[in-house]
Amino acid sequence: xxxxxxxxxxxxxRSRIFIGISIxxxxxxxxxxxxGNYQTQxxxxxxxxxxxxxxxxxxxxxxxxxxxAAHYGTYVxxxxxxxxxxxxxxxxxxxxxxxxxxxxxxxxxxSEASQMQAVxxxxxxxxxxxxxxxxxxxxxxxxxxxVSSEKQSGRLKLLVLQGAxxxxxxxxxxxxxxxxxxxxxxxxxxxxxxxxxxxxTPEILTRTLLFFLSxxxxxxxxxxxxxxxxxxxxxxxxxxxxxxGIWIIWTLFLPNILMSSAEQWHALPSRNEFQxxxxxxxxxxxxxxxxxxxRGLALKEKVLKEYGVDSLSQLPINFDxxxxxxxxxxxxxxxxxxxxxxxxxxxxxxxxxQLGGIVNPFISLQNTSMGFMxxxxxxxxxxxxxxxxxxxxxxxxxxxxxxxxxxxxGDWGWKEDNAFFKSVPDFKYKxxxxxxxxxxxxxxxxxxxxxxxxxxxxxxxxxxxxxIV
Amino acid sequence: xxxxxxxxxSFKGNIAIQDLNLEVKKGEVLGLLGANGAGKSxxxxxxxxFLNPDSGKVHVNAIDTSHNAxxxxxxxxxxxxxxxxxxxxxxxxxxxxxxxxxxxxxxxNELENYLTDCGLESxxxxxxxxxxxxxxxxxxxxxxxxxxxxxVYLLDEPASGLDPLASNELSILLKKLASEGxxxxxxxxxxxxxxxxxxxxxxxxxxxxxxxxxSKDVSANELETLYLQFMQN
Numbered sequence: 001x002x003x004x005x006x007x008x009x010x011x012x013x014r015s016r017i018f019i020g021i022s023i024x025x026x027x028x029x030x031x032x033x034x035x036g037n038y039q040t041q042x043x044x045x046x047x048x049x050x051x052x053x054x055x056x057x058x059x060x061x062x063x064x065x066x067x068x069a070a071h072y073g074t075y076v077x078x079x080x081x082x083x084x085x086x087x088x089x090x091x092x093x094x095x096x097x098x099x100x101x102x103x104x105x106x107x108x109x110x111s112e113a114s115q116m117q118a119v120x121x122x123x124x125x126x127x128x129x130x131x132x133x134x135x136x137x138x139x140x141x142x143x144x145x146x147v148s149s150e151k152q153s154g155r156l157k158l159l160v161l162q163g164a165x166x167x168x169x170x171x172x173x174x175x176x177x178x179x180x181x182x183x184x185x186x187x188x189x190x191x192x193x194x195x196x197x198x199x200x201t202p203e204i205l206t207r208t209l210l211f212f213l214s215x216x217x218x219x220x221x222x223x224x225x226x227x228x229x230x231x232x233x234x235x236x237x238x239x240x241x242x243x244x245g246i247w248i249i250w251t252l253f254l255p256n257i258l259m260s261s262a263e264q265w266h267a268l269p270s271r272n273e274f275q276x277x278x279x280x281x282x283x284x285x286x287x288x289x290x291x292x293x294x295r296g297l298a299l300k301e302k303v304l305k306e307y308g309v310d311s312l313s314q315l316p317i318n319f320d321x322x323x324x325x326x327x328x329x330x331x332x333x334x335x336x337x338x339x340x341x342x343x344x345x346x347x348x349x350x351x352x353x354q355l356g357g358i359v360n361p362f363i364s365l366q367n368t369s370m371g372f373m374x375x376x377x378x379x380x381x382x383x384x385x386x387x388x389x390x391x392x393x394x395x396x397x398x399x400x401x402x403x404x405x406x407x408x409x410g411d412w413g414w415k416e417d418n419a420f421f422k423s424v425p426d427f428k429y430k431x432x433x434x435x436x437x438x439x440x441x442x443x444x445x446x447x448x449x450x451x452x453x454x455x456x457x458x459x460x461x462x463x464x465x466x467x468i469v
Numbered sequence: 470x471x472x473x474x475x476x477x478x479s480f481k482g483n484i485a486i487q488d489l490n491l492e493v494k495k496g497e498v499l500g501l502l503g504a505n506g507a508g509k510s511x512x513x514x515x516x517x518x519f520l521n522p523d524s525g526k527v528h529v530n531a532i533d534t535s536h537n538a539x540x541x542x543x544x545x546x547x548x549x550x551x552x553x554x555x556x557x558x559x560x561x562x563x564x565x566x567x568x569x570x571x572x573x574x575x576x577x578n579e580l581e582n583y584l585t586d587c588g589l590e591s592x593x594x595x596x597x598x599x600x601x602x603x604x605x606x607x608x609x610x611x612x613x614x615x616x617x618x619x620x621v622y623l624l625d626e627p628a629s630g631l632d633p634l635a636s637n638e639l640s641i642l643l644k645k646l647a648s649e650g651x652x653x654x655x656x657x658x659x660x661x662x663x664x665x666x667x668x669x670x671x672x673x674x675x676x677x678x679x680x681x682x683x684s685k686d687v688s689a690n691e692l693e694t695l696y697l698q699f700m701q702n
Contacts, residue, residue, distance in 0.1 A: 003569045007555065014557040153553035161517065161542050162570040162617070469519045 001172045004164065008146075008176030018142075025138060029130055029188055033085075036126045037195050040085035047080050047096075051426075059422045063415040066398040066405065067324060073101030074394070076387045076427045078108070081374045082199055083207055086192060087128035089375025098384075100391045100427075102398070103327065105335050108384065127188055128369055131215055132362070133251055135181055136222045140243040143177045143226040145236035151468075152236075160468055166231070167463040174220070174227045174459065181219035185212055206434050207372045210445075214368040217448040221361050224455035231466050250362040258356035258363065259349075266348040269341075278338050285330035299326050312409040319409040321402030328395050335388070343381060350377070357447035364444035364451075371441045374431065378440055382432045390427045397424055470495050470621055470652035471516065476525030478511055478676075485511040486676040489525070493669075495620075498643065498653040500663035500684075502696055503673035509656035512673075513623050516654070518542060529621055543571075546614020550626035552606040556599035560589055560609045563598055567613045575616065587612040588638050604635025611642060622646060624655040628662050640666045660696055664689045672699050 012018050054075045061069065078096035095108035147170060150156040159169055189212060193200060225246070229239035269277065285295065303319060304310065312319050357364035370376035407414035438445070471493040478486040486508045493499040501509050514520040515527050518538025527534045532541040554563040564580050575583070584594050589608040598606065607627060614622055622643075628636045636659075643666050647653055657663050663670055664684050670692065672680040679699050687695065 003566065007558075007566055011555070011557055154549050154551065155553050155555070157517070157519065157547065157549070158552075158567065158613070159570060160519075161545065161547050162567050162613075163539075163543070163572060164570050469514050 001168045001175075004159075004169060004172035005176050005179075008173055009179070012142075012176070012180065021138070025134075026184070026187065029127060029184065030191060032127045032130055033188055033191050033195070036085035036088075037192070040080055040082060043080035044082075047077050050075070050077050050097075055426050058424070058426075059418070061421045062418050064421070065412060065414060066402040066416050066420075067102070067321070067412075069416070069421065070102030070324075070395055070398045073099055076100055076390065078380075078383055079429050081379075081431075082196055083204060083211075083373040084126075084375040085196075086126065086208075086211065087369045087373035087375055088126045089370035089373060090377050090380060091375045094377075094380050098387050100387065100394060102324070102395050103331060105331075105339075105388060105391065127192075128373070131185070131188070132365065132369065135184060135219065136247060136251075139177055139181055139219060139222050140226050140240070140247060142180065143173070143223055144230055144240040144243060146173045146177065146227055147231035148233065148236040148239060151231075156468055166466050166468070167460060170227055170231050170459050170463055170466075174224045177227065178216075178220050178223040181223065182216055185215055185219075203431070203434060207374065207437075210434075210438070211369060211372040214365055214372065214445070214448060217452050218361055218365040221448075221451045221455050224452075224459055228455070228459055228462055232462055250360050254356065254360045255363055255366065258360070259353055262349040262352040262356075265352055266345050268345050268349075274338060274342070278334060281334040281337065282331055285327070285334065295326070295330075296323050299323060315409060317403050317409075318405070318407045318411060318414075319403075320412075321399045321404075321407075324402065325396060325399035328392070328399065332392060339384075339388075346377060346381065351443075354441075354443045354447075357444055361448055361451040364447045367444040368441050368448070371437050371444075374437075378437070379432050383429065386429060387427065394424060470497075470530055471499075471654055472526070472528040473512070473515075474526045474528075476512075476515065476522045476527060478508075478515065478520065478522050484676050486515075486522070489676070489678055491671065491678065493652050493654055495652050496647055496650050497669065498647045498655065498667040500667035500670045501654065501656040501673055502658070502660060502663055502670060503656070504658075504700060506675075507673040508676040509673055510625055511676075513547075513625050513654070513656055516621075516623055517545060517547060544620040546611070546617055546619030546622045548607065548610045548614060548622065548624045548627050550629050551603070552610030554598045554601075554606055554609055557597060559595045559597055560584055560601065560605070560612075561594045563609055564612050564616060568616050571617050573616065580616070583612045583616045584609065587615055588642055602635070604631050604638065607631065607635070607639060608642070611639075611646075615646070620650075620652060622651050622653040624653065624657075626657055627655060628657060628659050636662060660693050661689050664692050672696060674699055 054077075058074050061072075064072065076098045078091075078094075078098075081091075084091055098108045099106045147156070150159065150169070156166075156169070160166065189208060193208075196204075222243075226239065226243045229242050230236065233239045233242070268274075299322070300312065300319065303315070303322060304312070307315055307317075309315055353363065354367060357367070367376070371378065401416055401420060402414075405414075405416060405420070471491065473489050473491040476486055476489040477484070489508070489512065491499070491512075501512065503509050511520060515522055516529055516534060518534040518541055521535045529541045530544045532544075534541045554560075555566070558566065561577070561580055561584065564584060565575070568575055568580070581591065581594060585591060587608045589605060589612065593601070593605060598609070601609070611622075624643075628639055631639060640662060643653060643655070647668075653667075655663065655667060664687070667684050670682055670684055670687075671678050672695070680695065682695075684692075
């Protein structure tokens with residue numbers, strides 16, 4: 001087998017057309033890596049600047065009523081992920097700025113797709129685009145006549161006569177073509193590693209390794225299947241047509257069809273429905289700004305009893321802040337209910353879509369690629385949750401300051417000093433743990449491995465029926 | 470060395486070979502003459518173990534090719550009409566590659582000697598096969614079989630398309646191999662070349678061996694007349 005692999009590699013190295021195509025392709029891949037890296041670094045810089053600017057605004061507040069500060073609010077920016085320079089995932093369309101303020105959970109805005117026509121039309125030129133769509137095509141063109149040309153030229157007979165078994169020939173050819181894609185991957189990841197050498201962490205390296213293994217697995221599936229068709233069909237054109245058909249179905253049609261089906265199966269409420277339902281539920285709760293509100297009055301009675309006083313003016317604290325916090329907590333539970341429901345639906349959609357990997361390994365590849373690069377919906381949802389958690393801590397701190405900071409009920413003119421605003425913590429994003437990512441994509445990993453095994457089984461069983469003459 | 474006993478083979482109801490009996494002994498060269506579709510290539514493919522007979526027995530070096538093709542192939546050298554080598558490799562590299570596939574490791578000198586013995590000039594040995602003539606490729610093909618130390622050589626239309634000089638060189642080479650003890654079965658259309666190289670000649674028509682004779686018993690012209698008679702009847 002080693003001899004056949006060596007010979008195949010010699011063919012590739014000595015073929016001028018192949019070398020030419022490879023150089024051009026590597027140049028495009030390099031360009032995509034540099035561009036991806038440049039875009040990510042630029043985003044990172046913009047993110048840092050914006051974050052610093054907003055934080056500076058916040059810590060520069062000299063004097064302000066804490067509840068006014070809750071309305072003044074702040075902004076949280078979605079941090080740019082170094083790994084997303086390889087696979088942008090859903091980041092283009094999800095937005096990256098969230099306004100954090102009292103009473104309301106705002107939606108994330110300013111997606112790149114909404115601001116850049118080129119991005120909305122074509123997406124960004126990231127290595128994943130080439131690795132997912134173009135490399136498999138290159139492999140198909142490289143392998144479709146690999147065995148059939150041996151058959152047609154009569155060399156297959158000579159090879160078998162010299163002692164090579166058909167299965168050895170087909171496996172060796174599969175490995176040779178696959179090795180080419182693996183080398184491309186290694187090259188890309190090496191360049192990526194060199195460009196980001198100082199930022200590499202064990203987490204990033206682990207994620208990159210998993211990303212690499214997913215692609216290796218998918219490329220093996222494509223190489224093996226193409227070589228199998230090349231060996232099985234009588235002519236190369238049929239092998240090429242079959243593989244192009246599979247490529248189109250796997251990469252263009254099935255992902256769309258399966259995602260639409262998953263969305264139909266577990267439909268998310270529309271934005272209007274979501275907001276109306278939130279508004280309706282929220283209206284049933286406590287209104288922090290309305291002293292005559294029923295729930296507000298009940299809370300007032302409870303607090304007066306707790307402190308053993310008859311009126312709000314006798315309270316040593318500011319009841320307005322407490323009412324605002326109660327309003328917040330009610331709003332939080334409404335948000336948890338509706339947002340949690342959306343999350344459940346998204347999770348169900350994801351699970352159904354993942355099952356699509358049974359018939360289409362490309363789906364598993366896309367899932368793992370985005371997942372391991374931290375640019376999937378799971379990471380986005382995790383970010384939104386962390387922002388909401390921060391918002392709650394942020395608003396509670398302001399409300400507690402209003403309640404226990406020295407002011408009395410109705411004292412809306414009371415102002416906190418700059419030291420307090422400086423003490424309010426900034427938002428810190430905690431990246432999703434790799435163990436969580438793996439547990440979320442274990443099915444995709446399993447399906448990619450299963451597909452690879454199936455391809456080996458197909459080659460082993462299928463070669464028995466391959467005609468040498 | 471080569472033995473076919475009551476061999477029949479058909480493809481989808483069309484008879485390719487019918488009750489064929491043949492024997493080629495060590496050092497003997499048998500020429501199989503016949504028109505296209507007479508069954509020459511089918512016979513060779515059965516000897517190579519790529520096709521199994523519907524009935525009868527096929528033996529090469531006393532090994533049944535239907536049951537142990539892998540073992541039988543070890544002693545067979547096969548030279549097709551067109552020896553399609555790897556065009557991006559030189560003659561030397563092609564020989565080296567095919568030898569390694571057969572589990573044979575030769576030094577560069579040994580490989581060069583095999584090619585020289587088979588008539589390929591040393592200046593051509595390191596050139597890429599893409600620039601070789603058909604005759605040169607045939608020589609490399611024979612060198613592959615020769616280096617494998619094949620006991621049996623099966624040649625399918627080896628002289629087809631060769632210029633007279635190359636064809637003559639091939640005849641000399643085959644005679645040399647036979648004199649060294651090789652058993653050769655050669656399928657061909659070329660009556661004169663078969664008459665010149667082979668000890669015995671068989672004429673196949675529609676899968677049936679209609680005539681078997683010793684080449685020394687007939688002149689080239691008589692053989693042609695005989696062949697045409699069989700083909701026209």
